[in-house]
Structures are given as C-alpha cells and as structure tokens.
Amino acid sequence: MTKTVYSSTNPIFTAAGGGTIFDKFQYSSAVKAGDLVFVAGQIGLNPDGSIPEKAEQQFVNAFERLKLVLAEAGCQMSDLVELVSYHVGVNAHLADFAKVKAQYVPAPFPTWTILDIAGLARPGLIIEIKAVAAAKN
Numbered sequence: 001m002t003k004t005v006y007s008s009t010n011p012i013f014t015a016a017g018g019g020t021i022f023d024k025f026q027y028s029s030a031v032k033a034g035d036l037v038f039v040a041g042q043i044g045l046n047p048d049g050s051i052p053e054k055a056e057q058q059f060v061n062a063f064e065r066l067k068l069v070l071a072e073a074g075c076q077m078s079d080l081v082e083l084v085s086y087h088v089g090v091n092a093h094l095a096d097f098a099k100v101k102a103q104y105v106p107a108p109f110p111t112w113t114i115l116d117i118a119g120l121a122r123p124g125l126i127i128e129i130k131a132v133a134a135a136k137n
Contacts, residue, residue, distance in 0.1 A: 004032040006073050012047045012065065030073040037073045037135050041086065041128040042066045043120065051124040055093045059100040062129045067104065075133040080110040082132040089126060090116035097127065 007022040008029040015024040022029055030039045042065035044058025045051060052058050067077055083105065085097065094114070110131070120128055 079133040
C-alpha cells in the first residue's frame, strides 16, 4: 500500500517561534493510505493563533482548517466518510456546533462520532475535529 504524507505550509499553521505546528510536534496534517485520507485533528484557532471568544467562531475556524487540509490532499468536504468531533463541554454547545457543521458537511453524510472531553492541548479551546475522506484517484 502506498502512503502519501501531507504537511501543510499554510501560514495559519505557523507555530510560535517559526515553522509549522506539524514540524514542531512531528506529525502530518493528513496521510493518504490506499483509498483513504486521514486528517489530523483541526482546532478552532484564529489565523493569527489566538483563540476566538465565541464558540461558534471556533467551530467555523476548525471546519475551515479541515477544508484546507482536505484540499491540499486533493479532497473536498463532500469526500468525508468519517467525522469525529471532540468537545469540551459538549452539552453547552452541541446545537450550535451542529448548525455550523450543516454549513460545511453536505449529504450524503459521513459517519459522525461526538466525544465530550475534559480538555484540549491548549486551554480555551473547545473543539477539535478529525476526519477520514475517500481519496480522489
């Protein structure tokens, strides 16, 4: 099986001190293996690295990042086959998240797993989205 690794160089993925978060933490933004593209979890940071005050903006930012990584791997949101969302305090914002998700994820819908977690890698973040997409040949 052939494996193709993607590590975005888009400026929104710049790490403090330079380079990308993928270089700094030694992981790939996406990996294509066979007919699938596995996308690393995408968080809701603003392009300047700050954390939005409103939950809805974090959701939009996370989906925009997901969309960008998919595009760099030759995929679109319509190619999603699995979506996993990690929420800090899911009961407080799941309805708002679902509204934003509806703007980004078209039918036919991928599978979706929703997890409520205690926290993410950076305090203040409330969402991380990871995904699997069907690869374009």
